[in-house]
Amino acid sequence: MSPSSTLPVDPRRRALEAAVTEWLRACGVDLEHKDFVGTPQRVAALWLSDVLTGYQADPAAILGDPVTGEAPTEFVVVRNIPCHGMCPHHLMPWMGQATVAYLPGTQLLGFGRLADLVHCFTRRLTLQERVCNDVADALMSHLDARGSACIIEGTHTCLTVPDDKHDARVVTSSYRGELRTRADLQGQLRGRA
Numbered sequence: 001m002s003p004s005s006t007l008p009v010d011p012r013r014r015a016l017e018a019a020v021t022e023w024l025r026a027c028g029v030d031l032e033h034k035d036f037v038g039t040p041q042r043v044a045a046l047w048l049s050d051v052l053t054g055y056q057a058d059p060a061a062i063l064g065d066p067v068t069g070e071a072p073t074e075f076v077v078v079r080n081i082p083c084h085g086m087c088p089h090h091l092m093p094w095m096g097q098a099t100v101a102y103l104p105g106t107q108l109l110g111f112g113r114l115a116d117l118v119h120c121f122t123r124r125l126t127l128q129e130r131v132c133n134d135v136a137d138a139l140m141s142h143l144d145a146r147g148s149a150c151i152i153e154g155t156h157t158c159l160t161v162p163d164d165k166h167d168a169r170v171v172t173s174s175y176r177g178e179l180r181t182r183a184d185l186q187g188q189l190r191g192r193a
Contacts, residue, residue: 016044051086054123059138062116066107066143073108075185077101081115085122085131087158094128094170096154101189102139103147103178118150128154132174140176147177149189 020040021031029036081098100114121134132150139148151173159168179185 010048013044013048016047017041020044051123052125054120054126057116057120057123059117059120059134060142062113062120063109063138063142066109068107070108073104075101075103075188076108077189078111078114081118083118083122083131083152083154085128085154086125087156088125088127090158091125092157092161094154094156094158096128096152096170098122098131098135099149099151099189100135100139101149101179101185102143102145103185105144105146107143109143128152128156128170129172129174132172136174136176145177147175147179147182147185149173149175149179149186151189 017040020043024031024036024039031037031039077099078101079097079099081100082095083098084093084095086093098118100118102109117135117138118131121131121138126134132152135150136148139145151171153169153171155168156170159170175186179189
């Protein structure tokens, strides 16, 4: 017996493998065909190692350990954060880029933490709109920001696959605190000086 065969198998992985097997059967797929041998295992592994990892991520932990004691900073913006998610309506992926901004209170955050925060919320079965809300809200509650924003521009396969809308881009945004009323900063956020 190999050492790996004695390790316990994650029950979620087994359940996903069984569900994918049944789904493929329902689609009329020959599970013995060389293209589908191992597909349930590959799908389960991918979903557990990437697509669903946001459920285990904690926004408070991601935003913990901020930098304090720095001079006041007016505005922090990180653009072009690559992201992807899975639409809960059709279970089809979307891919895009996020822009995240905040007006610091007394704390600053490492730039990479903003990308981690985006990934925390995109790696779930969720709507692009909800991701913007969740990111902006987390910055307000866990970083005590004076204002926050998240803008995501994405391409959704639920739009591009069934119809001829291949160039359709979906833009969603959420503004909190002072960023809701500061048109000057909203312009900077969108890349206009």
